Amino acid sequence: MSSKTLYDKIWDAHLVKQRDDGTALIYIDRHLIHEVTSPQAFEGLRIAGRQPWRADANFATPDHNIPTTLAERSAGIDGIKDPISKIQVTTLDDNCREFDILEMTMNDIRQGIVHVVGPEQGATLPGMTIVCGDSHTSTHGALGALAHGIGTSEVEHVLATQCLMAKKAKNMLVRVNGSLQAGVTAKDIVLAIIGKIGTAGGTGYTIEFGGDAIEALSVEGRMTVCNMAIEAGARAGLIAVDQKTIDYIKGRPFAPQGEMWDRAAEAWLELRSDEGAAFDKVIELDAAAIEPQVTWGTSPEMVVSVNGYVPDPQNESDESRRTSITQSLKYMGLEGGTAIKDIQLDCIFIGSCTNSRIEDLREAAKVVQGHKVAPTIELAMVVPGSGLVKKQAEEEGLDKIFIEAGLEWREPGCSMCLAMNADQLGDGKHCASTSNRNFEGRQGFGGRTHLVSPAMAAAAAIHGRFVDVREL
Amino acid sequence: MKKFTNESGLVLPLDRANVDTDFIIPKQFLKSIKRTGFGPNLFDEHRYLDKGEPDADNSTRPLNPDFVMNQPRYAGARILLARENFGCGSSREHAPWALDDYGFRAILAPSFADIFFNNCFKNGLLPIVLDKAVIDALFVEVESTPGYELEIDLEAQEVRKPNGEAIPFEVDQFRKHCLLNGLDDIGLTLEDSAAITAFETTWRDKSPWYFTLSN
Numbered sequence: 261m262s263s264k265t266l267y268d269k270i271w272d273a274h275l276v277k278q279r280d281d282g283t284a285l286i287y288i289d290r291h292l293i294h295e296v297t298s299p300q301a302f303e304g305l306r307i308a309g310r311q312p313w314r315a316d317a318n319f320a321t322p323d324h325n326i327p328t329t330l331a332e333r334s335a336g337i338d339g340i341k342d343p344i345s346k347i348q349v350t351t352l353d354d355n356c357r358e359f360d361i362l363e364m365t366m367n368d369i370r371q372g373i374v375h376v377v378g379p380e381q382g383a384t385l386p387g388m389t390i391v392c393g394d395s396h397t398s399t400h401g402a403l404g405a406l407a408h409g410i411g412t413s414e415v416e417h418v419l420a421t422q423c424l425m426a427k428k429a430k431n432m433l434v435r436v437n438g439s440l441q442a443g444v445t446a447k448d449i450v451l452a453i454i455g456k457i458g459t460a461g462g463t464g465y466t467i468e469f470g471g472d473a474i475e476a477l478s479v480e481g482r483m484t485v486c487n488m489a490i491e492a493g494a495r496a497g498l499i500a501v502d503q504k505t506i507d508y509i510k511g512r513p514f515a516p517q518g519e520m521w522d523r524a525a526e527a528w529l530e531l532r533s534d535e536g537a538a539f540d541k542v543i544e545l546d547a548a549a550i551e552p553q554v555t556w557g558t559s560p561e562m563v564v565s566v567n568g569y570v571p572d573p574q575n576e577s578d579e580s581r582r583t584s585i586t587q588s589l590k591y592m593g594l595e596g597g598t599a600i601k602d603i604q605l606d607c608i609f610i611g612s613c614t615n616s617r618i619e620d621l622r623e624a625a626k627v628v629q630g631h632k633v634a635p636t637i638e639l640a641m642v643v644p645g646s647g648l649v650k651k652q653a654e655e656e657g658l659d660k661i662f663i664e665a666g667l668e669w670r671e672p673g674c675s676m677c678l679a680m681n682a683d684q685l686g687d688g689k690h691c692a693s694t695s696n697r698n699f700e701g702r703q704g705f706g707g708r709t710h711l712v713s714p715a716m717a718a719a720a721a722i723h724g725r726f727v728d729v730r731e732l
Numbered sequence: 733m734k735k736f737t738n739e740s741g742l743v744l745p746l747d748r749a750n751v752d753t754d755f756i757i758p759k760q761f762l763k764s765i766k767r768t769g770f771g772p773n774l775f776d777e778h779r780y781l782d783k784g785e786p787d788a789d790n791s792t793r794p795l796n797p798d799f800v801m802n803q804p805r806y807a808g809a810r811i812l813l814a815r816e817n818f819g820c821g822s823s824r825e826h827a828p829w830a831l832d833d834y835g836f837r838a839i840l841a842p843s844f845a846d847i848f849f850n851n852c853f854k855n856g857l858l859p860i861v862l863d864k865a866v867i868d869a870l871f872v873e874v875e876s877t878p879g880y881e882l883e884i885d886l887e888a889q890e891v892r893k894p895n896g897e898a899i900p901f902e903v904d905q906f907r908k909h910c911l912l913n914g915l916d917d918i919g920l921t922l923e924d925s926a927a928i929t930a931f932e933t934t935w936r937d938k939s940p941w942y943f944t945l946s947n
Contacts, residue, residue, distance in 0.1 A: 276931045277924055283906045285924060287931055289942045297824065299765035308918070313928070316945050325763060344763040344786055351765050362945060388942055395823040395847060409847055411825035412767075413854035413917070421921040423928055427904070429846075459750060460817040463846055493820070495846050516941035524941040559750050580815070584749050678822075680759045699754040699821060705783040 297393030372646025382512025462494030572596030734856030741810025819848025
C-alpha cells in the first residue's frame with residue numbers, strides 16, 4: 261500500500277462515490293450550524309418538503325450577531341435590541357426545534373462561538389469530516405478532523421443528503437522547525453506563514469501543519485493555527501493526532517465513553533501522515549526566527565514583525581502589489597516607513613474563534629495584571645469564546661484582572677471580529693485585534709484592524725501602542 | 733437553479749486584487765433570512781459614500797463618483813472583470829447572491845478563492861479563470877472602449893470579443909453540465925441515496941463514536 265497523507269486517509273475513509281470527472285460524494289460526520297448562513301438552507305428544505313438526512317449529525321449555536329453585554333443578554337432573546345438580528349436568532353431556534361437539531365441556545369452556558377464550542381463539547385472528534393457555513397471551520401483540523409467552510413447551498417445539501425459534492429484538493433505540508441522564542445505564540449506562527457505564502461498561497465490545497473513547533477503547541481494553540489488556514493487560501497488545515505489530542509478530548513460531553521472510548525482513541529492515534537507520504541508542496545519555516553507579528557494593511561498577508569515598518573509603496577517593484585499597498589495605506593491612514601511601534605491605537609479586541617479560549621485569556625491576563633489600560637484607548641474588550649470559557653476564566657479570577665486593568669468583560673460571541681452585532685469599531689479607529697481578518701470595514705465601517713496575538717493585544721492595551729511582548 | 737448557456741453583456745472592470753467577501757457584501761446585510769434583495773448593496777462600502785444599513789432606502793444614498801460601477805457607461809453590466817484571488821475571505825453565499833441579484837452572470841479573473849468559486853456554481857453564476865496576460869489585455873480594451881461587450885458561450889467554452897476573437901476557457905465538466913441544464917445538486921445526490929445509506933451503515937459499524945450526539 262502506498263504512503264498516504266493524513267488528508268488522503270480521511271478523504272478515502274469518507275468516499276461514498278467517485279465520478280469519472282473527479283467529482284466525489286463525501287460523507288459528512290458533523291455539520292455545525294449558526295444563525296447567519298443557515299436560514300435560507302432550512303427554508304430550502306421546507307420548500308422542497310425534505311427532512312434532514314440524519315438530524316443527530318447536526319449541532320447548532322447562535323454566535324455571529326448576538327449581543328455581548330450582560331444587560332441585553334440577561335433579558336433573553338427579547339433583550340436583542342437589533343430587530344433584524346433578533347429575527348435571525350429566533351429563526352435558528354425555530355428551525356432547530358422543527359428539525360430536531362441539538363442547539364446550545366443563546367443563554368445556555370454551553371453557547372459560544374461555534375468553533376470554540378464544537379471541540380469544547382466533544383462534538384469535534386479526530387478523523388471526522390466536519391463542515392459549517394463559516395470559513396473558519398478549518399479550526400477543527402487541529403484535532404485531526406477534515407474540516408472546512410461551505411456556502412448556504414451546501415449547508416442545505418449536507419442537511420438533505422449528509423454528503424458534499426467535492427473535488428479533492430492537493431496536499432501541502434507547512435513544517436515549522438525548531439522552537440519558538442518565549443512570548444511568541446501560535447498566532448504569530450500562522451501570521452508568519454500567511455506573510456510568507458500569501459492569502460492565495462494555499463488556494464486549492466489542504467494544508468497539514470507539522471514540525472517541532474506545531475507538535476509543541478497545546479491543542480488550543482493548534483486551533484489558532486488551523487483557524488487561519490483559510491487566510492492562507494486553504495479551505496482546510498490539519499494537524500496529526502497525538503497524545504495531547506487524545507487527552508484534550510477525553511471526558512468531554514459528546515466524546516465516546518468506556519470501551520468505545522478505548523477503541524476510538526486507539527484508532528485516532530493512527531491519524532497522521534505516513535512516513536514518506538508525498539506532498540504536492542512543502543513550505544518550511546524556522547520557529548526561532550518568528551517574532552511577534554502585527555498586520556499593517558487590509559489583508560492578513562500584509563504583516564511584519566512588531567519591530568518592523570509599514571512598507572513604502574515606492575520600494576515595491578511589482579505594479580499590482582504597489583497598487584494594493586497604496587490602496588491599503590490610504591484606507592489605514594498610514595504612511596509608508598512608519599514604525600509599527602509608532603501606530604497610535606484606539607481600541608483593543610481580545611476574542612474571536614482564533615483567540616478566545618481559556619489559554620488565550622490567561623496569556624492576556626498575565627500581561628495586564630497590575631497595570632491599567634492606557635488613557636488614549638477608548639475601548640478595550642475581552643469576549644470569551646463560550647459560556648464555559650467565561651465560567652472557567654471567572655473561576656480563575658481572570659475577569660477581575662481584566663476589569664481592574666480597565667478592560668470590559670463581555671458575554672460570549674463573535675462580537676467585534678466581524679461586527680454583526682453592536683460591537684463595532686469606529687470610523688478611522690485603529691484596533692489591536694486577536695481576530696483573523698483585517699479587511700476594509702471588517703470590524704466596523706471605516707475601522708482599521710491590526711491582527712496580533714492575545715499577549716500582544718494585552719500589551720498594546722497598557723501602552724496605547726504596540727510593544728514587543730518579549731521585552732516586558 | 734438558473735441555467736447558464738450563452739450570455740452577452742457589458743463588462744465592468746474592477747481593477748483591484750484580493751477583493752474579499754466583506755468588500756462584495758458587508759456583514760450587516762447578512763442578517764437577512766432571504767436569498768434575494770442583496771443587489772443594491774453589492775460593493776456597498778465603495779459604491780456609496782455613507783454607511784449602508786439593511787433597512788435603508790438605497791435609492792436616496794449618496795453614490796461614490798470615484799467607484800467604477802457608478803460610471804454611467806457601465807450601467808447594466810452583466811460580466812465582471814476582476815483581478816487575482818477574487819472572493820477571498822468568508823464562506824458567505826450572500827456574495828454570489830449579491831452579484832447575481834445585481835445582474836452579473838459571469839466573472840472573469842486570473843484566480844478565485846476556493847469557497848467563493850464553488851458558491852458561484854450553486855447559483856447559476858459562472859466564474860471563469862483566464863491567464864493574467866489575457867485579463868490584463870481585457871482591462872485595457874474594456875477601459876478604452878465605451879460599450880465594450882463580451883459573449884460567453886458555455887457549451888463551446890469560449891469568451892468572444894467584439895472583434896470575433898475567441899478566448900477558450902476550462903470548466904469542470906460536471907459543473908458545466910449542471911449549469912447548462914440548471915440542475916439542482918440535491919436532487920442529483922439523492923439519486924445516490926442507496927449508496928449513501930450503504931456507506932453510512934458500514935461507517936457506523938466501523939466508527940460508532942461518530943454517531944454519539946443526541947438531542
